[in-house]
Amino acid sequence: MKKYLAILMTALALVACSSTPSMKDMTVRMGDADSIQITDMRSLMRNGVLTAQVTIQNDSKSNLVSYRFKWIGKNGMAVTDEEPWKPVTVGKGQSTVIMGIAPTPDATDFRFELNQYK
Amino acid sequence: MNTKTIRLSAIALSVAALAACSGPQVRYGDAKAVETVNANYGSTDLQMIAEAMTRSLLQSKAISGSKDAPIVTLADVKNKTSEYIDTRVITDKIRTQLMKSGQVRFAVSVSEMQNQTEELKRQNQSGLYKNSTIAKTGNMQGAQYRIEGSIASIVKNTKDVKDVYYVFNLNLINNESGLLEWADEKEIRKTATR
Numbered sequence: 001m002k003k004y005l006a007i008l009m010t011a012l013a014l015v016a017c018s019s020t021p022s023m024k025d026m027t028v029r030m031g032d033a034d035s036i037q038i039t040d041m042r043s044l045m046r047n048g049v050l051t052a053q054v055t056i057q058n059d060s061k062s063n064l065v066s067y068r069f070k071w072i073g074k075n076g077m078a079v080t081d082e083e084p085w086k087p088v089t090v091g092k093g094q095s096t097v098i099m100g101i102a103p104t105p106d107a108t109d110f111r112f113e114l115n116q117y118k
Numbered sequence: 119m120n121t122k123t124i125r126l127s128a129i130a131l132s133v134a135a136l137a138a139c140s141g142p143q144v145r146y147g148d149a150k151a152v153e154t155v156n157a158n159y160g161s162t163d164l165q166m167i168a169e170a171m172t173r174s175l176l177q178s179k180a181i182s183g184s185k186d187a188p189i190v191t192l193a194d195v196k197n198k199t200s201e202y203i204d205t206r207v208i209t210d211k212i213r214t215q216l217m218k219s220g221q222v223r224f225a226v227s228v229s230e231m232q233n234q235t236e237e238l239k240r241q242n243q244s245g246l247y248k249n250s251t252i253a254k255t256g257n258m259q260g261a262q263y264r265i266e267g268s269i270a271s272i273v274k275n276t277k278d279v280k281d282v283y284y285v286f287n288l289n290l291i292n293n294e295s296g297l298l299e300w301a302d303e304k305e306i307r308k309t310a311t312r
């Protein structure tokens with residue numbers, strides 16, 4: 001019994017260590033952006049540059065959504081200055097796909113920042 | 119006029135003078151924030167265009183596929199809109215972002231050539247400099263590619279609505295072969311309603 005328990009605990013620990021951050025962890029919400037849902041998030045290296053794709057759905061009345069990516073390199077350091085906020089128009093109940101390309105080949109990870117503008 | 123009236127007039131005048139002296143309230147804003155003052159070309163448009171073009175160019179085969187960082191020069195971006203747009207600011211911003219990526223090197227552009235030749239002349243012809251430190255003539259590097267493009271707009275107005283559509287086009291041209299190696303565009307639509 002003890003043996004099985006030990007195996008189970010080890011397996012759980014391994015799963016915990018190897019898990020990739022969830023979409024929720026990779027999204028930073030600022031301002032009043034709670035009603036914007038992230039329905040999909042993926043990334044790949046294209047021609048040596050990290051490319052991200054995020055699908056968002058707007059459940060709020062306001063369609064004034066803005067976003068930006070934060071590109072992260074080694075040791076969790078940001079590879080460049082903060083990006084400008086980019087407005088995107090998404091009607092109520094509609095979804096849209098947002099593409100982001102890293103500014104340097106040093107970027108290995110990203111965070112997606114959401115906001116609403118006035 | 120009694121003393122009370124004189125005193126009241128003096129107070130009123132002082133208040134008016136103080137109000138006239140106090141200037142507008144000044145605050146620093148976020149340079150990266152979305153700017154929606156009016157539908158004219160603005161800082162957010164400039165930032166979006168420069169970012170979109172830089173990122174797309176970085177991912178192109180011409181840049182990412184070359185062994186050494188290719189040498190590029192800036193050519194003209196034509197303003198075909200009805201507004202005054204300093205297109206040089208757009209290309210400079212693109213150049214800065216590309217330089218920061220470390221994937222591209224830039225040769226001096228046509229507009230910067232005057233300063234470059236003047237500096238070389240000063241060092242080589244004035245006779246003021248130590249020979250070993252002089253930047254020799256004839257060693258400038260020619261650019262493999264040039265970046266050029268255009269910005270155009272369609273503007274529609276009614277009594278209550280102003281709709282502006284911008285399309286920014288950028289091309290990377292191989293100077294030797296004359297081939298278009300990369301091209302991309304960025305579209306922006308802005309609507310102002312009363």
